[in-house]
Amino acid sequence: MKINYQFDQQFINEFNHRLNENGPFASFEMFQMAYDTAKNLHVPDFEGLQSPQHLPQMEFLEHQLDTAKQVVEKMNGRAILADEVGLGKTIEAGLILKEYMIRGLAKKILILVPASLVNQWVKELNEKFYIPAVSQRKLYVWEQCDVVVSSIDTAKRSPHREIVLDQHYDFLIIDEAHKLKNHKTKNYQFVNSLKKTYCLLLTATPVQNQLSDIFNLVTILKPGFLGSYEEFTKTFGNKRTALKEDEKLKQLIQDVMVRNRREDTGIEWTKRNVETVWINFSDEEQKVYDQLDHELFSQDPFTSITLKREFCSSREALYLSLKKMFEEKAEKYKDEEWNQEIIQKIEQLPHHSKAQKVVDIIQDSTEKFIIFTEYRATQYYLQWYLQQHGISSVPFRGGFKRSKKEWMTQLFQNHAQVLVATEAGGEGINLQFCHNMIHYDLPWNPMRLEQRIGRVHRFGQKENVNIYYLAIKNTIDEHLVSLLYEKINLFERVIGDLDIILQQLNIPSLENEIKEIYAESETPGEARIKLENLTAAFQDAAQDEVDQDGTTSHS
């Protein structure tokens, strides 16, 4: 056996030079302190993790530390991190990377992530891990910065490509690595040509469609570990169920992949109690609602849908939007009497039926509530309406400065019963002291819904979380709730597998999909059938996901 051996010669050359020049020399104290510094920094053992000591402000979970240890000690720094969503793959990757940096094994580092996540990675690495990562904005960054975060799409394009392929990276991280499942794609070939020593692939779905997905991922890490492609398919076939059923394959994969599941983390997840609260519009309200189908909008179904959604939230939201519309398109509407008429009708409406229901719910309890609405106008209205009923509230918006968010959080915690928020916004804002949540209107984007819930239902929440969902009968709300939301258990579902299901169905945005269904349907009946079809497809895909994985994702 041969051990490569290197002895530092630079020191003695420089020292001789200084002796000839009579200095400069450090004082004895300086010299001694440098020696002590080196002693503080040296790592005397092969085993164990150093990184947690360097990150005292972080509280790591047991399975995250175990994963990091396993990758460093057993897998020699090349692994697929395939935890279920929400268990902290990014945290694990950060821990492992930090460990290699502390031990002086990683200096030049490349992190490839989807474009939309670049900034978040940069922020997390800097703030949580003190790793000076920068996003790739200028060409010189590739060579001059040690820790670079970029999207694959940027990195693989000329002139970046040539520079990136020329570097040797000590450490490579690829987030959302399931996008590399096809070995014929440019992305795959690009990643496979990168020069790298240690490497982590992050994905919640190591096998998405077929078994060869995992073969291709492992081949990036350890070519040949699963044999050649022919050998692999001959032995294991190409059914994705093999990953669950074939003992031999399972054994092999365990050496290159860590997959933690929610139920084996040992963390007690509190329950989500979901209640849909049905409300009827008053007759006056229903009349206004029906009028929004006015012929003026028939050429522009999107406008009609938007207005209806607004009215399901508050008359203020609708009023503002209508006013703006009439002003902006004065030409189009000036001869119509209808616009005066409807504005007047809106002005005469009493309180909104939903608002009264919110007051009922809150007055029944002494606990704190968070109310989410999509509209700023509704937020103002609700605060005013709650105040009329002697309920104290504070506002919260994604656009608030950090200090203001913290201030509002504190006010909410110590003085107010209700927080009325327009956005889930606010990474790191801790709202776990509250466990009641009212969704005042319906987000059509389920990701947003999950982000809202995630602010409250997360590690550290000790109580069961009560989620109220307000919907008005005989309106656009009803279709959504009864079909999409109830049938696919959107509330209980975890955001990650929703994401995957949407990918499989090839639906980039559920929100747009629904809007289009409404816009393109001639009658409410047609819209309902189309929504039902969508729901069915969704259920199939979800069922499939559960079968393949052997786990349900209902927490």
Place this chain on the structure above:
Amino acid sequence: MEQQAIHNYLVNFFTLNKCEIKENESGKLTVTLNEDLDRLLMNRPFYWEYIKKIGQEGTPATLTFLSSPDRREEKGEWIHFGSPRLHQIFQSQLQQGRFTMQYEQTNRSSLQPWLVSNIRISYKGRQKKDEILSIGLQLINGTMVFNFMELIQDLSFSSVIPDYCYTISPIIRITSGYKRIENYIQQYIDSQKHEWAEDAFNHFNKEKEILNHFYESYLAASDEEDKEELTTRYQNELDHLQKRLMPEIQVETINGGLFYLSEETKNQVIKGLH
């Protein structure tokens, strides 16, 4: 490194760098930097460029470091072993304290030359660990003493030769002295059992076999053009594998210097060996 140790370290660091310490309580340290340290720590080169251009002195920043967890809420910078700030300071300290030449403060004595070399040996296999050795080599007869820094830490030194003392010229030249230390380290390494290296080497071989098998099966089935590309890729993979698993030992000198010590001290440090 404990929080208290970090506090003391910072006090020493700023004192040695002649910065004014404004407040030194338990868990809290307020200090006014000097220009050099401001440039190092505050990351504001434009300020200094501007201030110099208009011919002024400039005002270095005043920083407060909080090291006690009880005081975290106070105004100032929370400092701990992972703080980037602390690591900046560590790096600066390692740089500043790299070379020295010192005379022991003593009376009426001849002073003998010693080459001191503080060494870090890094063993890199599947993981990595470090070992630190402090070696003093007497440059007259070649006596080698270990834990040298610990043995001389309580003596006082100065960069000028004290009155009524004289130095004896080295018989062994500095470069050959360093070579002797290198030879010793080599022997020291050879005398150890390196199970970690065998373990890494076995892993290396195992993975290399897998890699060979993989590329052979593809090479056999490919035409000339593909062969070339496959061979390049194979070479790359092999290189990555070597970097990752081939056992390696790196020896680096943290810092070192020429020390002139009295006869009496020599006798003591040699005893320290036993």
